[in-house]
Amino acid sequence: EVQLVESGGGLVQPGGSLRLSCAASGFTFSMYAMDWVRQAPGKGFEWVSSINYSGDRPTYAESVKGRFTVSRDNAKNTLYLQMDSLEPEDTAVYFCTTNILTRPYWGQGTQVTVSS
Numbered sequence: 001e002v003q004l005v006e007s008g009g010g011l012v013q014p015g016g017s018l019r020l021s022c023a024a025s026g027f028t029f030s031m032y033a034m035d036w037v038r039q040a041p042g043k044g045f046e047w048v049s050s051i052n053y054s055g056d057r058p059t060y061a062e063s064v065k066g067r068f069t070v071s072r073d074n075a076k077n078t079l080y081l082q083m084d085s086l087e088p089e090d091t092a093v094y095f096c097t098t099n100i101l102t103r104p105y106w107g108q109g110t111q112v113t114v115s116s
Contacts, residue, residue: 002024002025002105003023003024004098005023006020006022006108006110007020007022007023007110008020009111009113010111010113011113012086012113012114013114014115015086018083019080019081019083020094021078021080022034022078022080023077024096030054030074032053032098033050033098033099034079034096034097035048035050035051036048036049036050036070036095037095037097038092038093039092040089046063046092049061049070055072058070063089064090067083067085068083079096086112087114088114088115091112092111093111093112095109
C-alpha cells in the first residue's frame, strides 16, 4: 500500500523557516518524481515544487522560487521541503504527491501557518 506521511508543519513568524518531510512507503521511492502542493484557506490547490527521481532536477513555482528548496533522500525514502523567508501568503496545508502508473497519491497534509 502506497503511503505518504507529511510532517514538520507548524506556526512560524514571518521571515522564519520550516522544513517539511514526507515519508514514503509501499513503492520504490527512488523511481518516481515527487511534488509538493499546497492549499491555502478558502483557495484551490497550488503546485509548489517538483523533483525528479534522482533529485538533480528541482523545479519551483514563481511564488516560492529563491525561498524554498526541495530535496530527497532516496536511501531514507523521504522527500523534504526547506522553506525560508516565510510569508503570511505561504499559510496553507502542504501535501506531498506522486503519480504511479498514472494514479495520483497524496499524503494527509501538514499545516503551515505564518503569522506574527
